[in-house]
Amino acid sequence: MRAIEIIRAEHRNMWRAAHAMQFLGQRFAEADNETERRTVELIVDYFESFCEVYHHPKEENLLLKRLAAKSNEAAETIARLRRDHDASPAQLARIRQLVGAPDAAKKLSQEIGLFCERLVEHMRMEEDVALDLAVNIFSRHDWAELDAAFRAHDDPLNQGEVGGDIGLLRHRIAQIAPAPEGLGGRVDTRLPMTDKSPAPVKAAAPLLEVEGLETRYGRIQALHGVSIRVRQGELVALVGANGAGKTTLLRCISGVQTATAGALRFAGENITRARPESRVRAGICQSPEGRQVFAPMSIEDNLIMGAHTRPGREITQSLEEIFDLFPILAERRKLPAGTLSGGQQQMLAIGRALMGRPQLLLLDEPSMGLAPLIVEDIFRIVRMLKERRGMTVLLVEQNARAALAISDYAYVLETGVVTLEGSGQELLKNDSVQRAYLGM
Numbered sequence: 001m002r003a004i005e006i007i008r009a010e011h012r013n014m015w016r017a018a019h020a021m022q023f024l025g026q027r028f029a030e031a032d033n034e035t036e037r038r039t040v041e042l043i044v045d046y047f048e049s050f051c052e053v054y055h056h057p058k059e060e061n062l063l064l065k066r067l068a069a070k071s072n073e074a075a076e077t078i079a080r081l082r083r084d085h086d087a088s089p090a091q092l093a094r095i096r097q098l099v100g101a102p103d104a105a106k107k108l109s110q111e112i113g114l115f116c117e118r119l120v121e122h123m124r125m126e127e128d129v130a131l132d133l134a135v136n137i138f139s140r141h142d143w144a145e146l147d148a149a150f151r152a153h154d155d156p157l158n159q160g161e162v163g164g165d166i167g168l169l170r171h172r173i174a175q176i177a178p179a180p181e182g183l184g185g186r187v188d189t190r191l192p193m194t195d196k197s198p199a200p201v202k203a204a205a206p207l208l209e210v211e212g213l214e215t216r217y218g219r220i221q222a223l224h225g226v227s228i229r230v231r232q233g234e235l236v237a238l239v240g241a242n243g244a245g246k247t248t249l250l251r252c253i254s255g256v257q258t259a260t261a262g263a264l265r266f267a268g269e270n271i272t273r274a275r276p277e278s279r280v281r282a283g284i285c286q287s288p289e290g291r292q293v294f295a296p297m298s299i300e301d302n303l304i305m306g307a308h309t310r311p312g313r314e315i316t317q318s319l320e321e322i323f324d325l326f327p328i329l330a331e332r333r334k335l336p337a338g339t340l341s342g343g344q345q346q347m348l349a350i351g352r353a354l355m356g357r358p359q360l361l362l363l364d365e366p367s368m369g370l371a372p373l374i375v376e377d378i379f380r381i382v383r384m385l386k387e388r389r390g391m392t393v394l395l396v397e398q399n400a401r402a403a404l405a406i407s408d409y410a411y412v413l414e415t416g417v418v419t420l421e422g423s424g425q426e427l428l429k430n431d432s433v434q435r436a437y438l439g440m
């Protein structure tokens with residue numbers, strides 16, 4: 001199923017290109033600029049020359065055609081995807097025309113916004129519905145043909161060293177839309193697609209202080225004197241490779257793993273020896289690695305479990321707040337949690353942690369095992385929790401690029417030791433972080 005990886009990788013590139021174009025479109029409305037006009041033209045060239053000539057036909061002639069022949073269920077989705085493919089050349093032509101028109105900045109920005117919105121919806125539908133169906137019904141033979149066709153015309157943005165317009169375009173996109181991999185989400189469409197750096201947080205007192213923390217699993221020492229701080233209202237990321245000790249540190253903070261040395265202070269109180277339940281009552285709530293939702297129980301009951309330390313009268317209000325944040329959970333509240341997709345289960349796991357009314361939200365690998373499209377949704381939610389709700393978040397992630405892009409401050413953990421720290425933006429630019437975690 002190499003074709004699926006290629007489609008997703010191509011979607012990621014399209015999303016970044018669209019994301020950059022939208023950012024530039026918004027800037028036109030404020031001040032016109034020749035370089036930016038040229039970049040938008042390059043992006044339109046890319047969509048026309050690659051997507052219209054290679055990507056869409058590959059999907060049309062192989063994926064959608066074959067899906068249509070094998071599944072009635074897919075008919076509506078296929079029709080919608082085909083309508084989008086048909087409409088896209090005219091949309092791109094309108095953008096190209098407006099780029100060349102003086103005094104059309106506002107119209108251009110609107111047209112780009114519309115294009116991006118449709119593109120995001122289109123890619124989402126394709127990944128969430130069409131590819132899911134294809135995985136279930138296509139034979140090995142189908143996949144062999146699809147794989148070969150998708151390999152045959154690679155996205156120029158994925159090719160090694162390229163010069164000329166594509167090199168320039170790649171450079172510009174990387175400058176403008178460097179961060180998340182994946183797609184924008186539906187969960188809070190009020191959030192702009194633009195990926196501005198988070199607003200600097202005013203120096204507040206640390207909500208969480210971890211000092212010289214050590215812990216062991218029998219003879220294995222997993223943490224060797226780890227010290228980190230999380231200030232009120234901050235989003236702090238903890239990144240590092242497999243087995244670095246990230247989950248262990250979260251387990252020590254939530255109290256399910258005992259510290260053998262060092263100290264933990266939360267809101268000024270020493271909690272090093274406090275029991276896990278009292279830490280939850282104090283406001284430390286965790287969304288665990290692997291989500292761990294209770295599949296046979298209803299979505300609503302899963303959420304209610306997250307509020308077990310709170311008085312019953314407050315639960316209804318909290319449930320409504322979570323449903324407001326994640327409308328998909330409201331729609332399906334009575335269904336078993338196991339009927340949700342992976343991304344929706346991650347939303348449920350975050351919602352369940354929020355039901356405890358946390359002062360500090362611990363998120364363990366929220367992007368784990370999710371398609372890039374969904375990963376972006378999840379990171380958008382995390383950023384929104386911080387920016388709109390003032391939530392303090394400690395985010396553990398292997399997807400260092402996405403985590404650093406949204407964090408105020410970050411720590412790199414290697415074999416139980418903090419080896420680097422700095423603002424998310426500083427670490428994104430750091431050579432050793434780029435080499436070790438960003439694949440650059």
Ligand code: ATP
Pocket residue numbers: 217220222240241242243244245246247248249398
């Ligand atoms: P991952 O992203 O793979 O979860 P991590 O950074 O969260 O990695 P931890 O799971 O905290 O890392 O593991 C840190 C170290 O502790 C590793 O060497 C791991 O093998 C070890 N370890 C973790 N859990 C246990 C356990 N229950 N028993 C023994 N050793 C463990």
